[in-house]
Amino acid sequence: MRTELAVVGAGPAGLAASLAAAARGVHVTLIDAAEDAGGQFYRQPAAGLGARRPRALHHQWRTWERLRDGLAASSTVRHLTGHHVWCVERNSASSGASGRSERSAAFGVHALLGRFQDEPVTVHADAVLLATGGYEKVLPFPGWTLPGVVTAGGAQAMLKGGLVVPGRTAVVAGTGPLLLPVATGLAAAGVQVAALVESADPKGLVRRLPALAAKLPEAAGYASRLLRHRVPFMAGHTVVEAHGEDRLEAVTVAALDPAGRVRPGTGRRIPCDTLAVGHGMLPHTDLAETLGCRVDGVNVQVDDEQRTDVPGVWAAGETTGIGGAALALAEGHIAGRSIAARLQGTAPDPREWAAAASSRTRLRQFFAAVDSVCAPPAHWTEQVTDDTVVCRCEEVRAGTVREAVHGLGAGDLRTVKLLTRAGMGWCQGRVCGPAVAGLAGCDLTPTRRPFARPVPLGVLARTDHPAEADHTTEEGPS
Amino acid sequence: MNPLELARAQPGPAFTVTLDGREIEALPGQTIAAALWAAGVTSWRTTRGEGRPRGVFCGIGVCFDCLVTVNDRPNQRACLLPVQPGDAIRTQEGTGHED
Amino acid sequence: MNTRLTCDVVVIGAGMTGAACALYAARAGLDVTVVDRGPVAGGTTGAGEGNLLVSDKEPGAELELALLSNRLWAELAEETGERAETGRMIEYEAKGGLVVASSEQGLAALTDLAAGQRLAGVVAEQVPADRLRDLEPHLAPGLAGGVYYPQDSQVMPALAAAHLLRVSGARLLTGRTVTEVLRTADGSVRGIRTGHGDIHAPAVVNAAGTWGGEVAALAGVSLPVLPRRGFVLVTEPLPRRVRHKVYSADYVADVASDSASLQTSPVVEGTAAGPILIGASRERVGFDRSFSLPVVRALAEGAVRLFPFLSEVRALRTYAGFRPYMPDHLPAIGPDPRVPGLFHACGHEGAGIGLATGTGHLIAQALGGKAPETDLAPFRPDRFEEEAA
Numbered sequence: 013m014r015t016e017l018a019v020v021g022a023g024p025a026g027l028a029a030s031l032a033a034a035a036r037g038v039h040v041t042l043i044d045a046a047e048d049a050g051g052q053f054y055r056q057p058a059a060g061l062g063a064r065r066p067r068a069l070h071h072q073w074r075t076w077e078r079l080r081d082g083l084a085a086s087s088t089v090r091h092l093t094g095h096h097v098w099c100v101e102r103n104s105a106s107s108g109a110s111g112r113s114e115r116s117a118a119f120g121v122h123a124l125l126g127r128f129q130d131e132p133v134t135v136h137a138d139a140v141l142l143a144t145g146g147y148e149k150v151l152p153f154p155g156w157t158l159p160g161v162v163t164a165g166g167a168q169a170m171l172k173g174g175l176v177v178p179g180r181t182a183v184v185a186g187t188g189p190l191l192l193p194v195a196t197g198l199a200a201a202g203v204q205v206a207a208l209v210e211s212a213d214p215k216g217l218v219r220r221l222p223a224l225a226a227k228l229p230e231a232a233g234y235a236s237r238l239l240r241h242r243v244p245f246m247a248g249h250t251v252v253e254a255h256g257e258d259r260l261e262a263v264t265v266a267a268l269d270p271a272g273r274v275r276p277g278t279g280r281r282i283p284c285d286t287l288a289v290g291h292g293m294l295p296h297t298d299l300a301e302t303l304g305c306r307v308d309g310v311n312v313q314v315d316d317e318q319r320t321d322v323p324g325v326w327a328a329g330e331t332t333g334i335g336g337a338a339l340a341l342a343e344g345h346i347a348g349r350s351i352a353a354r355l356q357g358t359a360p361d362p363r364e365w366a367a368a369a370s371s372r373t374r375l376r377q378f379f380a381a382v383d384s385v386c387a388p389p390a391h392w393t394e395q396v397t398d399d400t401v402v403c404r405c406e407e408v409r410a411g412t413v414r415e416a417v418h419g420l421g422a423g424d425l426r427t428v429k430l431l432t433r434a435g436m437g438w439c440q441g442r443v444c445g446p447a448v449a450g451l452a453g454c455d456l457t458p459t460r461r462p463f464a465r466p467v468p469l470g471v472l473a474r475t476d477h478p479a480e481a482d483h484t485t486e487e488g489p490s
Numbered sequence: 491m492n493p494l495e496l497a498r499a500q501p502g503p504a505f506t507v508t509l510d511g512r513e514i515e516a517l518p519g520q521t522i523a524a525a526l527w528a529a530g531v532t533s534w535r536t537t538r539g540e541g542r543p544r545g546v547f548c549g550i551g552v553c554f555d556c557l558v559t560v561n562d563r564p565n566q567r568a569c570l571l572p573v574q575p576g577d578a579i580r581t582q583e584g585t586g587h588e589d
Numbered sequence: 590m591n592t593r594l595t596c597d598v599v600v601i602g603a604g605m606t607g608a609a610c611a612l613y614a615a616r617a618g619l620d621v622t623v624v625d626r627g628p629v630a631g632g633t634t635g636a637g638e639g640n641l642l643v644s645d646k647e648p649g650a651e652l653e654l655a656l657l658s659n660r661l662w663a664e665l666a667e668e669t670g671e672r673a674e675t676g677r678m679i680e681y682e683a684k685g686g687l688v689v690a691s692s693e694q695g696l697a698a699l700t701d702l703a704a705g706q707r708l709a710g711v712v713a714e715q716v717p718a719d720r721l722r723d724l725e726p727h728l729a730p731g732l733a734g735g736v737y738y739p740q741d742s743q744v745m746p747a748l749a750a751a752h753l754l755r756v757s758g759a760r761l762l763t764g765r766t767v768t769e770v771l772r773t774a775d776g777s778v779r780g781i782r783t784g785h786g787d788i789h790a791p792a793v794v795n796a797a798g799t800w801g802g803e804v805a806a807l808a809g810v811s812l813p814v815l816p817r818r819g820f821v822l823v824t825e826p827l828p829r830r831v832r833h834k835v836y837s838a839d840y841v842a843d844v845a846s847d848s849a850s851l852q853t854s855p856v857v858e859g860t861a862a863g864p865i866l867i868g869a870s871r872e873r874v875g876f877d878r879s880f881s882l883p884v885v886r887a888l889a890e891g892a893v894r895l896f897p898f899l900s901e902v903r904a905l906r907t908y909a910g911f912r913p914y915m916p917d918h919l920p921a922i923g924p925d926p927r928v929p930g931l932f933h934a935c936g937h938e939g940a941g942i943g944l945a946t947g948t949g950h951l952i953a954q955a956l957g958g959k960a961p962e963t964d965l966a967p968f969r970p971d972r973f974e975e976e977a978a
Contacts, residue, residue, distance in 0.1 A: 045551070047572070052550060058519025058572070063497035101882050122882075127571065128563055130901075147552045159533035159545040166549025170569070174524025175493040178532065178546070202491040258543050259532065302880050404547070404555060406862075407539040420629065420751040421603075421761050427628040430635050430747035433862060438554035438565075438825065440906055443547075462880040462907050465551075466825065469867075470900030472889035538826060538863065565825060565903075585863060589828035 015041035015090070017351055018121045018137035020097050020299060023051020024337045025329025025344035026143035027079045032348025034088040038355055041135050042089055043123060045096045049083055050076070051145055052165065053337040055172040069172045069197065071230075072337065095123040095133060098465045100140055100299045102322070118324045124471065132471045139324045139351050140303075142312065143344060144296040146330035150186070151291050151392050152410070152447045154253045154400050160260025164194040164290035177203050179285035183263050185209035185251045186290040187386040189227075189336070192234040194288055199241035206282050207244045209265050211272075214247040216385045224381055252279060252395050254287055263287050272390030291388045293334040294446070298464040300327060307458050316369070317360060318347035326351055334383075339375035342368040393450050402451065403444040405437020413451045424454050435459065438466070505575040509534070516573045523549070523556050523568035526579070534558050534568065538584040559586055595789050596620040596760065598956055599781050601767055601804050602796035603627075604634035605942050606934050608750040609949030610794050611759040617953045621759035622788055624781065626766035629754060630747035633798050633941060636910025638821060638858065638866050639746040640834065641943040644686040644738035645841050647702065648709040650967035651919055655940070656710055657963060658947035659740055665946065670756055679749040680861050686741030687716070687724055689732045689895070690838040696733040699838040703736045712739050727830050727898050741834055743858070746942045762788075770808040770931070778808070778930030792956055794932045799876075799913035801921070801935030805970075810927045813973050814936045816911035818872045820881070822888050823906045824899070826863030834858040835895060840869065844939065845918060849873035851884060855891030857899075864905070867892040869939070871912075878909055912939045915973075922948050922968035923955050932956065933970040 017033055019026045022044035030040045042049070048056045054076045057063035067073040083089060101120040117136035125131040148165040150156070162170075162178055164186060170176050181204045184195040195208040217224070224231075238245055248268050255262045267278035300312040305320040307313065311333040318326050328347040329340035345368045353360035362369065396402070398411030416422040416431040425441070425448055428434055434448050435441025441448070441459050449456040494501070502518040509531065516525035523546050526534060533543035535557050547555035549569050556568040560579055564586030598614055600607045603625035611621045625631065641662050646652040663683070666676030675681070690696035703713040714737040721728050721735055754761055762785070769782035770793060780789035795812075797804040805812035839854040846852055849872070856868040870884045885907050893900050913936045915921065920941075921933040932955060934948050947963070954961045 045570070057497055057499065060502050060519025061494075061497075061517060062500035062502065064500065065496075065498040068496050068498075099880075099882060127574075128566065147548065147550060157542060157544065159543050162546055163548045163553075166546060166569075169549040170524060170527065170546065171493055174520045174527070175497055175499055176520070176524045176527040177493055178527055200491065201493040201496050304879060404544075404553065407537055407542075416751075420755060421763055422628060422751075423763065424628055426635070427630065427747070430630055431751055436823075436862075436864075436906075438557070438905065439552060443553045460880075460908070462882075462885070463904060466903035466905050468901060468903050469822075469824070469889045469893055472822075472886050472904060473893040473900065585826045585828055587827050587830075589830060 013041070013134065014117060014136045015039055016137065016355055017041070017139045017141065018043060018119065018135050019141045019143060020100065020121065021051065021143035021145055021329070022046070022049040022091065023143060023145050023329060023340065024053055024079070025340035026051070026141065027083060028341045028344030029141050029143060029328055029348035029351070030089045031079070031082045031086065032345045033352045034086050036349065036352030038088065038352045040089045041137065042091045043095045043097055043121060043135060044093060047093050049080065049091060052169060054079070055169055057175055058173060061175055063175065068200070071193065075341070092135070095125055096129050096465055097121055097123045097299065098463050098467050100303055102303055124465070124467065130468050130471065132474060139326070139355055141347055141351060142300050142325065142327040142331055143329045143340070144299060144331045146293040146295045146334055147442065148190070148290045149292045149294050149446050150289055150443065151388055151450065152400050152402050153251060153395055154397050155256065156254055156289070157401050157404055158254050158256045158260045159258070160256065160285050161254050161287045161289065164190050164288040167286070167288040168194050168197055171197055171201055177201050180204060181206055181284045182286035182288055183207050183209060183251070183265070183282055183284045184288045185263070185265070187211045187388055188290060188292045189382055189386065190290055190293070192231070195243055196234055196237040196241065198288065199237070199243055203286070205241060205243040206284050207246055207265065208238065209246045209249045209251060211250045211268060211389045212247060212386045213268070213270060217247070220381050220385050224378065227378065250274065250389050251287065251289065255281070260285055260287055268389050274395060292386065293330065295331045295334060297331055297458050298461040300325070300331065301458055301460055302462045310456060310458055316362065317350035318343055319350065333376070335375055335379040339372060339379065342372040342375065346372065396451065402447045403434035403437065405439050406433040408432045408434040410451055413448055417452045423452060425449060425452070425457060425459065428452050507573055507575070507577040507579060509579045510581055520573050521569055522558060522560060522566070522571045522573050522577070522579060525573045526568065534579070534581045536583045541583070557586060558582060596622045597790060598792040598794060599624060599788050599790045600759070600794045600796050601625070601781065602798055602935070603629045603750065603754065603761060603763060604632050604796065604798050605630070605746055605750045605945040606798065606937065606948055607794070607796035608753040608757065609945035610796050610934050610952045612753045612757040613949040613953035614956055615757040615759055617957050619956060621757065622762060622790070623754060623759050624762045624765050624767060624783060624788065626764070628763050629761070630750045632800065633910050633912060634746045634750050636821070636908055637746050637939070637942055638868060639744045639749065639942050640940070641742040641744065642686060642834070642940065643706070643711050643740045644688055644713070644736070645844055647845070648705045650964070651940070652706065652709050652711070653963055654944055654947045657950070658944050659742065661946035661950055662742060662744070670752070675752060675756065678752045680745035681742065682861060683739070683742040684833050686738040686834040686836070687735055688738070688836055688838055689721065689728070689735035691732055693733050695838045699736055702841065713737070714739070725832060725835055727896050728835070729895055729897050743834065744942065749942065767804065767807065772808070772928070776928060778928060792930050792932060794934055794952060796934045798935050798941065799911045801913060801933065805933065808928050808931050810925060810931070811974065812921055812933060812936070812970055813916055815873065815914045816876050817914035817938065818870070818874050818877065818909055818911055819868060819939065820870050820884050820888060820907055820909050822867040822885060822892070822904050824865040824867070825903045825905055827859070827865060827902065829859050830898065831857055831859040831865055831896065837891070837895065843869070843871055846871070853884065853887040853891055855888070855895050857892050857895055865899070865902070873914070876911060880907070913941065914938050920944065920948065920968055921970040922951055923961070923965040923970065925970045927971055
């Protein structure tokens with residue numbers, strides 16, 4: 013399979029880029045693991061569920077309709093669903109985006125196909141856009157491994173995609189802009205939301221009002237919905253413990269002081285069967301990292317055209333820094349236009365995307381302001397008891413991590429992993445990374461994960477893998 | 491109000507799958523995890539170290555907490571795998587592999 | 590400037606070899622400081638499988654060192670630390686190795702090798718084709734036969750380095766880059782300079798592994814240590830389906846090869862923690878860390894050939910490391926006659942974890958001015974200079 017541009021991820025960034033590039037005549041292959049386009053933000057109910065009013069689950073529905081209809085109308089965007097990309101390989105023979113005339117494609121995008129993800133497929137492309145999105149960060153606390161404790165985004169994904177809710181009574185907790193739609197979404201779907209617990213200091217919110225003003229109408233909308241569903245909003249509070257034997261029965265919520273410490277004696281027990289919790293988002297950077305793209309902190313670095321420092325590789329959306337769907341759309345649009353020009357061997361004219369560039373600037377500033385307000389409590393690690401499981405996969409407790417740091421001299425994520433197994437399990441440290449970094453007192457640095465998802469050895473071992481078959485046949489649009 | 495009503499869903503006909511031999515109903519298009527949630531089941535795996543129960547955590551295929559055995563294939567992510575008529579879903583223990 | 594000696598010996602490198610040198614030097618009564626520019630086990634130690642092998646070594650100096658090292662590992666494993674036996678803390682497992690041959694020709698070569706090894710003191714049991722599955726029930730059919738080596742063992746290398754360092758009581762200074770080897774007017778070592786200050790000592794041990802050549806250069810001498818890249822594949826956790834370290838007889842030839850180009854031969858082993866580790870590739874590509882899918886595909890292909898059930902098993906991760914390779918495949922161990930006070934303990938290629946205890950033991954003897962238990966002549970650090978001359 014051969015294409016000019018492979019876009020990995022069919023969320024807002026990937027869709028906007030595909031449409032922008034296709035509008036300039038580029039043959040695009042849009043590759044995504046889900047059965048429908050939309051990504052996490054515009055996740056659609058499965059077709060079999062026959063939802064006649066999916067917009068009840070969504071915001072900014074008109075934007076989605078534009079993207080959806082644009083994709084359906086496009087004859088030059090091929091949308092591959094159910095393709096789980098595990099590696100993007102840079103072929104050494106050619107050098108990237110200007111490689112239209114070169115004999116072999118610059119990149120091989122390797123995916124797993126099929127219900128059990130065991131069939132290999134490779135898409136060969138001259139250029140790649142990484143629009144791999146992000147996932148939710150959750151910091152540990154005692155009891156967070158109990159069934160019934162889910163990520164806020166997970167509760168939302170299950171609701172949007174499967175039209176199911178996890179229980180009858182929920183507490184929504186953590187920090188960040190995702191909590192509001194999750195709380196109102198669950199409430200609208202019939203869940204009693206016993207509390208919305210936001211650790212951000214309400215005074216901090218007020219102080220940053222000028223920067224946040226752009227979103228005030230949206231926030232006001234959520235506020236009225238919270239009122240309508242009688243959801244108590246507790247700012248400056250945090251969940252300190254989840255209770256239950258084999259299932260969540262209640263949480264204890266406590267007040268935070270201005271320094272981000274739990275105020276003694278303020279704990280209050282709230283019975284619930286569901287805790288939807290999140291502390292912000294992290295970008296998916298595995299594919300970029302393996303391609304050799306520069307990752308600064310946790311974000312893939314891009315220039316004004318959304319180009320990474322690897323020729324032929326662009327990135328847009330959450331993978332370049334968490335900023336929400338509107339920012340992803342702007343970045344995707346810019347990337348698509350840049351790719352189209354570069355594939356045609358010309359330098360793009362930035363005036364073409366002036367509007368998108370100005371919303372990109374504005375939205376990045378807005379999210380920087382959000383980040384400065386919606387941070388987890390500064391002293392969250394104090395609530396993590398030594399017997400709290402930190403690495404959910406390998407069941408490594410906080411005490412073991414602390415012992416590796418203080419007793420064995422580990423001071424970074426990799427050494428903690430080597431000495432404790434935290435991060436060696438199925439999720440490869442995606443979930444526990446921020447927690448381990450916090451406990452070790454080091455920065456969260458991206459782990460190298462050449463396999464962005466588990467790959468059957470039989471797939472790796474196949475000597476007749478499609479990558480090689482295609483190299484010799486040299487089909488392609490140009 | 492429930493989620494199906496909220497989205498005014500008119501699902502295709504429900505079908506039967508089994509969880510450890512017990513019949514449960516599932517709707518077309520749902521994932522294994524969604525079908526289990528709809529049936530009131532929130533955990534279907536125990537961990538290999540301490541035997542603790544787990545179910546959905548991240549809901550989007552990142553955390554691997556929701557691993558389950560489907561049609562004798564262990565360690566499938568319930569939150570990603572679409573449910574199909576006749577699926578034999580089994581709770582799994584330890585590594586999920588027999589030996 | 591403070592010229593007071595701060596310790597008796599500085600060990601450069603907080604990997605497995607540095608840890609073993611620190612342990613045995615401290616036990617010999619020396620005051621030891623270990624410095625590393627990175628963390629504990631941050632180099633090749635953290636990227637290896639933790640092999641303590643006698644099976645892959647031809648009779649000679651390296652095999653002798655391996656036998657000594659294996660005895661010392663077994664002794665260490667039985668010691669009891671603060672809370673538990675050292676063996677449990679470092680995941681020591683005397684699981685044995687099984688080398689299999691796929692052809693009659695390969696089996697004949699393997700049988701010859703084993704005969705020589707037996708004379709050197711290795712326990713090597715011939716396993717006919719129809720008994721292979723008694724040892725490894727999931728092995729592929731059609732193999733010609735094999736040899737079982739009960740002395741082959743394993744540790745978790747990063748844990749081993751960290752625990753031995755702790756047990757040694759040595760002062761551990763991580764995150765400090767050595768910028769200079771300090772020398773007196775007559776050329777003898779008097780300590781090291783780091784970004785965080787000087788450490789004075791009359792002896793410096795170069796245990797910098799693959800980067801040992803750089804440390805030697807700081808002392809003004811050449812030591813030809815080169816990186817030989819290897820990838821390891823790690824599977825999902827499994828019950829104990831692979832009981833021993835199992836590898837193809839081709840591996841011995843690959844280890845001894847001088848070729849710079851890619852060689853892969855399947856090495857498969859289960860671990861106490863559950864995942865199966867799959868090696869082994871060898872390439873001389875400098876310190877290039879970039880992922881190579883063709884190499885990893887070759888590893889998977891070889892592993893599935895040995896154990897067909899692995900085809901359905903998923904790989905969760907893969908990583909690369911750099912073996913410290915020397916032109917004659919032997920490490921540099923002992924005092925450097927060119928610089929009094931400088932000792933080398935590096936260049937063990939892929940055998941550094943296994944050979945660490947013997948190396949540390951011999952270095953401690955040399956530091957103490959004792960005659961080493963094993964002849965160090967084959968490991969002389971200046972041996973390449975003579976050849977060049």
